[in-house]
Amino acid sequence: MSEIIQLCQRAREASYALAAASRADKDAALKAMAQALRDHTTDIVAANALDVAAAREAGTPESTVDRLALDPGRVDAMAVGLEQLAGLVDPVGEVVRGYTLPNGLELRQVRVPFGVVGIIYEARPNVTADAAGICLKSGNAVLLRGSSSAAKSNAAIVGVLRDAAESTGLPADVVQGVPEDRAAVKELMQARGLVDVLIPRGGAGLIKAVVSESTVPVIETGVGNCHVYVDAEADLDQALSILMNAKTQRPSVCNATESLLVHADVAEAFLAKALPALAEAGVTVHGDPKVVALGKDVVAATEEDFGAEYNSLDLSAAVVDSLDSAVRHIRQYGSGHTDAIVTRSQSAARRFVQAVDSAAVVVNASTRFTDGGEFGFGAEIGISTQKLHARGPMGLPEMTSTKYVVVGEGQIRG
Amino acid sequence: MSEIIQLCQRAREASYALAAASRADKDAALKAMAQALRDHTTDIVAANALDVAAAREAGTPESTVDRLALDPGRVDAMAVGLEQLAGLVDPVGEVVRGYTLPNGLELRQVRVPFGVVGIIYEARPNVTADAAGICLKSGNAVLLRGSSSAAKSNAAIVGVLRDAAESTGLPADVVQGVPEDRAAVKELMQARGLVDVLIPRGGAGLIKAVVSESTVPVIETGVGNCHVYVDAEADLDQALSILMNAKTQRPSVCNATESLLVHADVAEAFLAKALPALAEAGVTVHGDPKVVALGKDVVAATEEDFGAEYNSLDLSAAVVDSLDSAVRHIRQYGSGHTDAIVTRSQSAARRFVQAVDSAAVVVNASTRFTDGGEFGFGAEIGISTQKLHARGPMGLPEMTSTKYVVVGEGQIRG
Incomplete structure (x- = not known):
C-alpha cells in the first residue's frame, strides 16, 4: 500500500474520532494549537528561514519571497486565527430542517463533517494553520499539501499542530502533511472514496490542474474576472x-x-x-x-x-x-x-x-x-466559483455535509 | 462545432429565459406538457411499441421489457406527475439567509437554478417526463440521455414536451434529447462549463462510468447496500x-x-x-x-x-x-x-x-x-450517495445553486 493511501486511511480513522468530538473538545484543541504555535515561534521562524534562503537562492521574485516569509508577528497572527475559530459556532449537529412525517417518523436533516478533506495550496505558509483550524472546527480530518517552496515551514507548523491536537486527546492524524513529490499529489487527487473533497487554493493554473486530474470531488475556488x-x-x-x-x-x-x-x-x-x-x-x-x-x-x-x-x-x-x-x-x-x-x-x-x-x-x-470576513462568516476556506455544494465565500457550514436521521417506533412501508 | 456542443449552447441560451421565468410561467408550461402527453397518448404508445418489439426481438428479459413498456395508464401517470410538480413551491428565489452587514450592505443568499443539467438514465421512459418536469420547475434546461432501448419512446415524449413548453412561451430548448451514439455521451460528460451538473440514474455500472469519465460535476445516485x-x-x-x-x-x-x-x-x-x-x-x-x-x-x-x-x-x-x-x-x-x-x-x-x-x-x-416521496419532498430526481451538494433524496431545492446578492449605496472597502 502506498504512502498516500496509508495517509488517507489514517485520516479516515482519525475523522471518526473527530466527528464524535464535542465543540468543547475541538475548541480546546484549537486553543492548544494556538498556544503551541506561539511556544514554537523560534523553531517555525528558523524552518521558514531555510525556505526563504532557498527561494532567494533560486532567484524567486522578492514579492513571492515576502509572501513566503514568516516572522514572530505572522506566527502570532496564525495563533490568533485559531483562537478566533474556537469562538465560532460549531456547524456540526445543526438541524437544517426537521419535521414529523404523517406516519409518525421523525425526520431531521443534520449537518455532519465531510470526513477527510484535502487542501492543495501555494506559497503562503499561514494557510497551513488556517486550513487545519477550519477543518478541525468543522470536524474534518485534513490532508495538507502546500507548495514545495514552503515545505520546511509547513512541516514545522504541521508538527506543532499535530502534537498540540494530540495533547488534548484528539488523534494527531486529524492534521497531516502530504509528501512533496508530484506522484503523491496525483495519487491524492485519485483517492476517490478515501478523500471526500479536495479544495485547491491558489492561482488559475493550480485550480485547473486539480479540477481536470482529480476523481475526488473538487470545490473550485477563486478565479475572479x-x-x-x-x-x-x-x-x-x-x-x-x-x-x-x-x-x-x-x-x-x-x-x-x-x-x-x-x-x-x-x-x-x-x-x-x-x-x-x-x-x-x-x-x-x-x-x-x-x-x-x-x-x-x-x-x-x-x-x-x-x-x-x-x-x-x-x-x-x-x-x-x-x-x-x-x-x-x-x-x-x-x-x-x-x-x-x-x-x-x-x-x-x-x-x-x-x-x-x-x-x-x-x-x-x-x-x-465578496469575502468570508466581510460577509460575517468569521472564517473562510476560499471562495467557490462553482455551482455545486457551495458558491461564493465558504465558511464553516460549507465545510460540512448533512445526513438524514429518521426515528420511528417500528414503522414499515406499506 | 459538434452537435453536442451546439445542443449544450442552445440549452444554455434557453436556461437564461427559464431562469427569468416566474413560477406561474413554469406551472403553465408543466400543465401544458401534461395535457400534451394525454393528447398524444396514441403516438407515444405507438412509438413505444416499436421499442418494445425491438427489445423482444433482441431477447431482452421480460422483466426489463415490462419496465420499458408504456400503455395509456402509464402515459397518464406521467401527466399526473407533471401536474403534481406544478403544485409544488418554486425553489428559485428562496432566500436561504439574509442580513445587513455592519457597513449597511444588505446581504442575501438566494436560490438560483444550476443552469443546464444533464440526466443520463436507463430503461424506463417515464423518467423522461419526470426528469424534464423537475428540471423545468427548478429553472434548469435539461439534456436527456435515455437508453438506446427506449430511444423511440423518449424521442416521442421529448417532442411532445418541447412543443408544449414552446406553446406557453418558453424556448423549446429547455428540454432536449441527446443523440444515441456513445461518442455523444462521452462529449456530454466532458462539456465542463457548458453543462453545470450531470446526474446519472440507473445501475451501479452506469453510475460508475459517469463518475469516472466525467469532467462535469456529477451527483452520484442510488447505489444502496x-x-x-x-x-x-x-x-x-x-x-x-x-x-x-x-x-x-x-x-x-x-x-x-x-x-x-x-x-x-x-x-x-x-x-x-x-x-x-x-x-x-x-x-x-x-x-x-x-x-x-x-x-x-x-x-x-x-x-x-x-x-x-x-x-x-x-x-x-x-x-x-x-x-x-x-x-x-x-x-x-x-x-x-x-x-x-x-x-x-x-x-x-x-x-x-x-x-x-x-x-x-x-x-x-x-x-x-429513504425516498423523496416518503420524506415529503413531493418530487425526487434521485437519491444522492455522495457528500457534496446533496445527500439522500433530492427534491426541487437540491436542483438549485445559490448566489449572493449584495445591495449597497456606494460602499467601498477601506
Whole structure:
C-alpha cells in the first residue's frame, strides 16, 4: 500500500474520532494549537528561514519571497486565527430542517463533517494553520499539501499542530502533511472514496490542474474576472468611487475588478473622469475602440484582455449599448465570481441581479466585499466559483455535509 | 462545432429565459406538457411499441421489457406527475439567509437554478417526463440521455414536451434529447462549463462510468447496500417486522436492505425466528459461519456478499460482538445509503446515529423510507450517495445553486 493511501486511511480513522468530538473538545484543541504555535515561534521562524534562503537562492521574485516569509508577528497572527475559530459556532449537529412525517417518523436533516478533506495550496505558509483550524472546527480530518517552496515551514507548523491536537486527546492524524513529490499529489487527487473533497487554493493554473486530474470531488475556488457595469442611470461620482476601490484597493486578489463596462449614454461623461483617475492611480486601461477614442493613454484591448484575470493594475474596458449587452458581455467573458452594477434605477438593478449568474452580484458597492470576513462568516476556506455544494465565500457550514436521521417506533412501508 | 456542443449552447441560451421565468410561467408550461402527453397518448404508445418489439426481438428479459413498456395508464401517470410538480413551491428565489452587514450592505443568499443539467438514465421512459418536469420547475434546461432501448419512446415524449413548453412561451430548448451514439455521451460528460451538473440514474455500472469519465460535476445516485442492525436491546418482534419489510417489500430498489447484522446476545433468539421467515419469503441468506451454524438453509457468505447490492431476494448476514463491531462492518462494506438500527436503548441509538456516516440513518423503522416521496419532498430526481451538494433524496431545492446578492449605496472597502 502506498504512502498516500496509508495517509488517507489514517485520516479516515482519525475523522471518526473527530466527528464524535464535542465543540468543547475541538475548541480546546484549537486553543492548544494556538498556544503551541506561539511556544514554537523560534523553531517555525528558523524552518521558514531555510525556505526563504532557498527561494532567494533560486532567484524567486522578492514579492513571492515576502509572501513566503514568516516572522514572530505572522506566527502570532496564525495563533490568533485559531483562537478566533474556537469562538465560532460549531456547524456540526445543526438541524437544517426537521419535521414529523404523517406516519409518525421523525425526520431531521443534520449537518455532519465531510470526513477527510484535502487542501492543495501555494506559497503562503499561514494557510497551513488556517486550513487545519477550519477543518478541525468543522470536524474534518485534513490532508495538507502546500507548495514545495514552503515545505520546511509547513512541516514545522504541521508538527506543532499535530502534537498540540494530540495533547488534548484528539488523534494527531486529524492534521497531516502530504509528501512533496508530484506522484503523491496525483495519487491524492485519485483517492476517490478515501478523500471526500479536495479544495485547491491558489492561482488559475493550480485550480485547473486539480479540477481536470482529480476523481475526488473538487470545490473550485477563486478565479475572479470581476466586472463593474456603469449603467445609464448611474450616479457617476458613486460609480467612480466604486470603480477605483474595486480596481486599486488591492489589485492582486480575486475580488478585485478586472473589467469595466460603461453604458453608451454615460460613456463620454464617465470616462472623462475615470480615465484620468485610473491613469493617476497607475492603472493601464485596455479598451475597446470606443474607449480608445475617448482617452489618450488607453491601450487597444484584445479578445484575451476581456477574459483576463490580471491581478495587477490593468483594467479592460468596453462601452455597451444597453444593460442587456453588459449582461451578454459578462456571460461571455466573466468567471462567475463577482459582478457589480452601479445604477439609481430599481428596474436596472433588478434585471442585472436576475440575469447575471455569478457567485455574488453587487448593486452600488465595490466587488471587493465578496469575502468570508466581510460577509460575517468569521472564517473562510476560499471562495467557490462553482455551482455545486457551495458558491461564493465558504465558511464553516460549507465545510460540512448533512445526513438524514429518521426515528420511528417500528414503522414499515406499506 | 459538434452537435453536442451546439445542443449544450442552445440549452444554455434557453436556461437564461427559464431562469427569468416566474413560477406561474413554469406551472403553465408543466400543465401544458401534461395535457400534451394525454393528447398524444396514441403516438407515444405507438412509438413505444416499436421499442418494445425491438427489445423482444433482441431477447431482452421480460422483466426489463415490462419496465420499458408504456400503455395509456402509464402515459397518464406521467401527466399526473407533471401536474403534481406544478403544485409544488418554486425553489428559485428562496432566500436561504439574509442580513445587513455592519457597513449597511444588505446581504442575501438566494436560490438560483444550476443552469443546464444533464440526466443520463436507463430503461424506463417515464423518467423522461419526470426528469424534464423537475428540471423545468427548478429553472434548469435539461439534456436527456435515455437508453438506446427506449430511444423511440423518449424521442416521442421529448417532442411532445418541447412543443408544449414552446406553446406557453418558453424556448423549446429547455428540454432536449441527446443523440444515441456513445461518442455523444462521452462529449456530454466532458462539456465542463457548458453543462453545470450531470446526474446519472440507473445501475451501479452506469453510475460508475459517469463518475469516472466525467469532467462535469456529477451527483452520484442510488447505489444502496443498506443494513439492518439488530441490537442487543432490540424488540425482536419489531426487528423481524422491520427486516422483512426492508428486505422483501420491494427487493429491486436501492433502499431495500441487503445485509443483516445481529448482536451476538440476541443472535440465536432472533435468527430462530428470522431465518424461517426469510426462507418462507423466498430469501436466500448468505451468512457468516455463526449464522450458518444457526440455520439450515444458510449459504456460506463470501467477502463479496457483504459488499453486494443484490437488488434481489438475497441477504447477507453476520453476527457481531458489539454495536461498535456493527458500525465497523457498515463502514467497511456499506455504500453510505441507508442503515438502520433496531433497539430500545437510547444510548445505542444515539451512538449508532452518530457513528454511521450514511445519507440516512434510521432508528426502529424500515430502510425503505429513504425516498423523496416518503420524506415529503413531493418530487425526487434521485437519491444522492455522495457528500457534496446533496445527500439522500433530492427534491426541487437540491436542483438549485445559490448566489449572493449584495445591495449597497456606494460602499467601498477601506
